[in-house]
Amino acid sequence: MPTLNINGQNHKLDVEPDIPLLWALRDTLQLTGTKYGCGIAACGACTVLLNGAPTRSCVTPVSAAVGQRVTTIEGLPTAKTGNKAARAVQAAWEKLDVVQCGYCQSGQIMSAVALLTSNPKPTDADIDTAMAGNICRCATYHRIRAAIHDASRTLA
Numbered sequence: 051m052p053t054l055n056i057n058g059q060n061h062k063l064d065v066e067p068d069i070p071l072l073w074a075l076r077d078t079l080q081l082t083g084t085k086y087g088c089g090i091a092a093c094g095a096c097t098v099l100l101n102g103a104p105t106r107s108c109v110t111p112v113s114a115a116v117g118q119r120v121t122t123i124e125g126l127p128t129a130k131t132g133n134k135a136a137r138a139v140q141a142a143w144e145k146l147d148v149v150q151c152g153y154c155q156s157g158q159i160m161s162a163v164a165l166l167t168s169n170p171k172p173t174d175a176d177i178d179t180a181m182a183g184n185i186c187r188c189a190t191y192h193r194i195r196a197a198i199h200d201a202s203r204t205l206a
């Protein structure tokens with residue numbers, strides 16, 4: 051029975067170690083903010099953070115997350131797992147009304163938080179590179195880029 055640290059809490063999961071982390075999060079723990087899009091690491095909808103690094107949970111077996119800090123969209127606002135970049139991203143997303151249908155947005159936000167945590171002042175090129183794996187069928191890309199710049203301005 052693998053034990054995972056998710057959003058600052060340990061969970062002993064009654065799942066096979068080779069099932070994708072995405073299904074452990076959604077089906078076993080009901081953390082449904084992480085979305086299923088393609089299942090082949092091509093869309094970014096399922097992005098979570100593993101030790102702060104954006105990771106496609108649809109192709110990551112539960113066993114690969116053992117011993118790591120898993121952060122999902124639900125964990126971003128908490129004191130245990132939240133950080134300045136997460137708060138800045140959430141505020142900018144609201145201010146610039148980034149979301150359209152919303153389906154891709156938890157993955158977009160996780161990638162944006164990871165980017166700003168490691169690089170608080172990204173250029174357009176940095177943003178394009180970091181966000182390239184997150185697809186948005188509503189094409190909110192311009193607002194996402196503007197919101198990342200806006201969040202960046204609020205970070206020291």
Ligand code: FES
Nearest residue numbers: 087088089094108
């Ligand atoms: S569902 Fe994982 S990258 Fe698309």
Ligand code: FES
Nearest residue numbers: 151152186187188
């Ligand atoms: S907001 Fe609809 S898919 Fe991105």
